[in-house]
Amino acid sequence: MSATRVSTGIPGLDSILHGGFIKGTNILVLGGTGTGKTIFCTQYLYNGATIYNEPGVFVTFEERPKELRLEAKQFNWDLRALEEKNKLVIIDAASSKASIPSDEAYAIHRDLDMNILAQEIYRATRKVDAQRVAIDSLSAIGIKFEDSTAIRTSIYKLSTLLRELNVTSVMTSEMPYESGQTSRFGVEEYVAQGVIMLYLREEDGELRRSLVAQKLRASSHSLRRYPFEVSSRGITVMPGGGL
Numbered sequence: 001m002s003a004t005r006v007s008t009g010i011p012g013l014d015s016i017l018h019g020g021f022i023k024g025t026n027i028l029v030l031g032g033t034g035t036g037k038t039i040f041c042t043q044y045l046y047n048g049a050t051i052y053n054e055p056g057v058f059v060t061f062e063e064r065p066k067e068l069r070l071e072a073k074q075f076n077w078d079l080r081a082l083e084e085k086n087k088l089v090i091i092d093a094a095s096s097k098a099s100i101p102s103d104e105a106y107a108i109h110r111d112l113d114m115n116i117l118a119q120e121i122y123r124a125t126r127k128v129d130a131q132r133v134a135i136d137s138l139s140a141i142g143i144k145f146e147d148s149t150a151i152r153t154s155i156y157k158l159s160t161l162l163r164e165l166n167v168t169s170v171m172t173s174e175m176p177y178e179s180g181q182t183s184r185f186g187v188e189e190y191v192a193q194g195v196i197m198l199y200l201r202e203e204d205g206e207l208r209r210s211l212v213a214q215k216l217r218a219s220s221h222s223l224r225r226y227p228f229e230v231s232s233r234g235i236t237v238m239p240g241g242g243l
């Protein structure tokens with residue numbers, strides 16, 4: 001029996017992934033700044049709720065919820081309307097990081113504590129019966145920890161919680177291009193069941209976007225690079241890619 005697939009809500013991506021993400025798994029989206037990680041998360045949750053009637057939870061560490069709602073508007077994604085219909089919860093983990101008080105219903109009010117974060121995710125997931133969760137980004141969690149063992153433990157805990165909640169989740173992380181590491185802590189890709197890498201590179205004097213989807217433990221020679229674009233409709237992966 002083949003695994004149930006969850007549509008990514010990103011045109012062109014499902015077919016690359018043989019129908020979408022495997023239901024209940026935890027996918028890591030890696031990329032540098034400006035590669036489209038936040039848009040990816042927002043589109044996954046917005047289209048998930050509006051097209052597939054799968055409510056979602058967005059844990060935002062980088063942008064405050066009001067910034068996220070504003071940015072989503074340029075793609076005609078009305079996050080507020082989804083929140084009012086109990087199709088989306090945004091957990092504000094960004095304000096406390098910036099030492100700004102949060103007036104959001106779901107927020108981490110003090111210094112980031114993994115147990116409190118886990119409780120908020122649990123509460124939010126139960127509230128809307130979420131099928132999808134996005135965490136943007138894990139890199140932000142690293143700021144609070146000095147030693148890499150604590151970071152690994154935290155990421156592992158988070159990933160285990162997400163699987164226990166039986167949601168299909170996306171976690172983002174910055175990817176340093178310069179070093180040999182493929183992710184910031186060198187651990188995220190081991191706790192995730194799939195990795196999508198987003199690239200923004202100069203080719204022939206033009207900035208081009210592309211993505212590589214990597215199934216864990218799959219042979220590396222099966223990896224292909226697909227061009228994608230960001231437009232007023234969000235991310236669209238080009239058909240016939242695979243350069």
Ligand SMILES: Nc1ncnc2c1ncn2[C@@H]1O[C@H](COP(=O)(O)OP(=O)(O)O)[C@@H](O)[C@H]1O
Nearest residue numbers: 032033034035036037038039040074230231232
């Ligand atoms: N309406 C739009 N049309 C085209 N490109 C856009 C639009 N809105 C944002 N972008 C592009 O999306 C990128 C930002 O995406 P984002 O998801 O915030 O990146 P990340 O989270 O990886 O830093 C920027 O490079 C910006 O140029």
Ligand SMILES: [Mg+2]
Nearest residue numbers: 037038062136
């Ligand atoms: Mg971002």
